[in-house]
Amino acid sequence: MARNRPYTCGLDAAIDVVGGKWKATVLWMLEDQGPLRFGELRRQIPAVTEKMLIQQLRELEADGLVHREAYHQVPPKVEYSLTDYGRTLEVALRPLGEWGHANMARIEATHA
Template identity: 65%
Template sequence: MAKGKTTYDCGLDAAVDVVGGKWKPLILWALHANGTTRFGELRRQIVRVSEKVLIQQLRELEADGIVHREVYPEVPPRVEYSLTPLGEALNTALVPLGVWGDRFMTEILAIKEARREEAA
């Protein structure tokens, strides 16, 4: 839950609080597609995210009960991430959003490009 947030106005408010941000949906998608994943693997799969931001987003998802973090007592330590049942349910809810994005990606990109050209 976001800092200072104690109530929600609706279910969408709660969901956006948990999954809000550029990288969290991509983290969820990667963990769903690949199952239990080591940090380095996850970092390679989400190529544009910085290590610092990935760590921060994973910690937030873990705190919200969406991601499970398993640390193995080895040298060097091995850390693996997986979705909790709550995380799996959230990922399932994101599927229609991904379908919408696939369907309209070309239009979205064209609109953004036109806005960039107007601003230049």
């Protein structure tokens, strides 16, 4: 989002990391269901395109939140999982997720 660095507050920094269109969803899936293969993630999130999913995964990996494990097999197998650091983020994100869940109807109604 081309945020204002240096960040004005921790929130700003955190949202910069987690603000991508699919990142929250990916993090949530990996937390909820443990390590997942690329294709599994893709099927869990039907609306995402392959390109976007890879892009988001690469960014999460570069940020150290997600670990990518490639098995040298044919056909290829790649597994994504949360790192310890990623898990600390997930914990910090949980109240926000609960807030969103609790107020989902209101958000959908008011947020054009």
